[in-house]
Amino acid sequence: MTDAPLGRSAAYKVLTTGYVGSTGPGVAATVSYVSDAGRHVIFDPGMVASTDDILAPLAELGLGPDDITDVVLSHHHPDNTMNVGLFRRAAVHDHKVEYRGDQWKNRDAEGYELTPSLRLIRTPGHSPEDITLLAGTESGVVAFAGDLWWHAEGPADDPVAPDREVLRTSRERVLAAADLVVPGHGAPFEPAAGTPR
Structure with a gap:
């Protein structure tokens, strides 16, 4: 049985493509916008050089911060959450x-549906509280996976992951459902045989 949502009506746009500096201290999150059934969702509004890197592409879609209905945080590391306060009217979802x-409402992220095309699943590995947003689109299932992968190359052995086997299991789960993966700090990629597991 797949975790893929049944609906296929979601649409998305990567607002800013993140990066991880290989030799320096720079890091930026990949911040994405997802819409479906009247919901306007921001995934991982984390560190960026300027908030304009998030807000300007959102404005090109005709949306401002107060139009966002939901924010999904893949996990609680500041580089993935730093700008959540931009979206003060949104419901914020974590694990x-x-x-x-x-106010807050306790609920497990596992299997939680924002809409029939937008489902959260628990995918621990990079941290114990990681979650992934699976979006059913016309072209397939897009997995907004946070730092399960920083970028298409992995890293294969995440130096932050507390348990390598848990990370591998979550990666396999996402790859079984996804046609496209949006990682935490890089461009979207299509899973392939060489994708780190």
Whole structure:
């Protein structure tokens, strides 16, 4: 049985493609916008050089911060969450809670559907609280996987992962459902035989 959502009506745009500096301290998150059934979702509004790197491409879609209904955080590392406060009207989703204003609702992310085309699943590995947003689109399932992969090359052995086997299991789960993976700090990639597991 696949984790893929049944719906195929979601659309998405990568607002900014992240990076990880190989020799320096620079890092930026890949920040994405996903829409379906009246929901306007931002995935991982993390560190970027300027908030304009998030807001300008969003404005090109005719949207401002207050139009965003939901923010999904793949995990709680600051490089993936730094700009969540831009979207003050949105419900914020993590691995176990939905937050809005000064309220929260406990709920497990595993299998939680924002819409029939947008499903959250637990994918621990990079951290214990990692989740992935699976979006059913016309062209297939897109997995917004946070730092399960930093970029298409992995890293194969994530130096932050507390348990390599847990990471591998979550990567396999995502690859079984996804036609395209949006990693935490790089461009989207199509899974292939060489994709790190």
